[in-house]
Amino acid sequence: MRNHVEIETKRGYFGEYGGAFVDGSIGSRLKELDQAFLDALEDPSFQQELTDLLRRYVGRPSALTFCANLSSRLGRGARLYLKREDLNHTGAHKINNALGQGLLARRMGKKEIIAETGAGMHGTACATVAALLGLECTVFMGSQDVQRQAANVARMKALGARVVSVSQGDGTLKEAVDAALHEYASNPQAFYLLGSVVGPHPYPTMVRHFQSVIGHEAREQFLKEEGRLPHYAVACVGGGSNAMGLFSAFTDDLDVKLIAVEPAGKGLDSGLHAASLMRGEPAIIHGFKTYVITDPNGNPGRVHSISSGLDYPGVGPELAHLKDMGRISCEGVTDQEALDGFLALSRHEGIIPALESAHAVAFAMKLLPTLSDGTTVLVNLSGRGDKDLNTVMRELEL
Numbered sequence: 001m002r003n004h005v006e007i008e009t010k011r012g013y014f015g016e017y018g019g020a021f022v023d024g025s026i027g028s029r030l031k032e033l034d035q036a037f038l039d040a041l042e043d044p045s046f047q048q049e050l051t052d053l054l055r056r057y058v059g060r061p062s063a064l065t066f067c068a069n070l071s072s073r074l075g076r077g078a079r080l081y082l083k084r085e086d087l088n089h090t091g092a093h094k095i096n097n098a099l100g101q102g103l104l105a106r107r108m109g110k111k112e113i114i115a116e117t118g119a120g121m122h123g124t125a126c127a128t129v130a131a132l133l134g135l136e137c138t139v140f141m142g143s144q145d146v147q148r149q150a151a152n153v154a155r156m157k158a159l160g161a162r163v164v165s166v167s168q169g170d171g172t173l174k175e176a177v178d179a180a181l182h183e184y185a186s187n188p189q190a191f192y193l194l195g196s197v198v199g200p201h202p203y204p205t206m207v208r209h210f211q212s213v214i215g216h217e218a219r220e221q222f223l224k225e226e227g228r229l230p231h232y233a234v235a236c237v238g239g240g241s242n243a244m245g246l247f248s249a250f251t252d253d254l255d256v257k258l259i260a261v262e263p264a265g266k267g268l269d270s271g272l273h274a275a276s277l278m279r280g281e282p283a284i285i286h287g288f289k290t291y292v293i294t295d296p297n298g299n300p301g302r303v304h305s306i307s308s309g310l311d312y313p314g315v316g317p318e319l320a321h322l323k324d325m326g327r328i329s330c331e332g333v334t335d336q337e338a339l340d341g342f343l344a345l346s347r348h349e350g351i352i353p354a355l356e357s358a359h360a361v362a363f364a365m366k367l368l369p370t371l372s373d374g375t376t377v378l379v380n381l382s383g384r385g386d387k388d389l390n391t392v393m394r395e396l397e398l
């Protein structure tokens with residue numbers, strides 16, 4: 001019998017984290033959404049349609065790839081595996097959740113979705129699902145990210161979505177979420193298709209559910225390949241959806257070490273990072289309680305990461321609770337280390353990772369040389385790196 005780790009302590013709460021700190025009308029719409037989600041879970045036809053689309057449209061199951069070259073270069077017999085979410089249609093894990101919520105939106109009779117995006121992968125996934133299901137789509141994106149991730153802006157526009165550039169503040173993911181929440185409040189017809197395990201209940205629970213396909217598949221594939229579970233499961237953390245998607249299949253397996261890799265930016269002591277779990281404090285952001293990087297007034301503070309998708313001052317409440325429970329360990333990876341990880345995976349395995357995912361790869365590259373023969377490390381390769389080529393070319397002067 002495996003011990004069961006109690007994580008969602010009461011619906012919508014993970015220990016002291018989570019909840020829904022929103023005003024009246026949004027509160028009732030979120031309750032309606034929660035009920036629609038629970039009803040959909042009970043409906044086999046919903047699950048069947050999602051499963052079929054994940055297989056026929058997204059291309060699931062995504063591959064599990066053994067990295068023979070990096071394993072032998074870095075390890076003393078330790079073995080590195082990747083869960084290949086980069087191979088999904090649209091190139092990242094974001095499509096799993098976008099399809100799930102898109103089907104839910106259609107089931108609720110909604111004609112219009114709104115979304116926020118940082119790296120543009122969630123925005124692209126939403127624009128794709130909207131095209132597939134015949135929905136209108138508006139994506140809010142920080143103005144800095146519109147520049148950094150221009151390739152994804154073009155993809156969203158080609159797919160027929162409206163992209164709204166948000167120039168407030170630093171023009172990154174926090175401001176995009178602010179704008180999307182504002183639009184959600186003022187447009188009662190819209191469905192807010194949130195892209196990570198953040199925001200008020202039910203989003204953290206719902207997004208984790210739609211991403212849990214990653215962990216279920218990886219667990220089965222790993223058992224088949226290695227005859228046992230991995231010693232380490234590693235994922236980068238922005239809001240935390242690819243991490244929770246992977247970790248949720250292993251939280252009860254206490255022998256599997258779960259490592260959340262946060263963006264240490266220019267260094268954890270530089271003030272220029274986005275390591276909310278490691279350097280934040282409990283506070284409320286965007287309608288939920290979690291670890292938040294705050295300014296001296298207790299408001300969400302400025303953050304930095306080379307990766308638009310990790311550049312957020314909060315983190316999923318379930319990860320905050322798992323950290324307090326000691327069930328996950330948190331590690332920081334700097335911008336420079338992520339660039340090194342990007343290049344190493346590209347040059348030695350022929351796989352160009354998203355800069356977000358390169359954080360997890362870079363941590364694995366530090367871990368492998370410390371491990372003994374036969375130890376296994378599973379990294380969630382959350383997305384592909386085409387969108388980051390301009391940044392990498394500039395930073396590395398290639």
Ligand SMILES: Cc1ncc(COP(=O)(O)O)c(C=O)c1O
Binds near residue numbers: 120
């Ligand atoms: C490829 C990729 N990985 C990871 C992330 C971070 O999001 P999350 O922590 O929700 O997985 C993003 C966000 O845009 C992304 O595009």
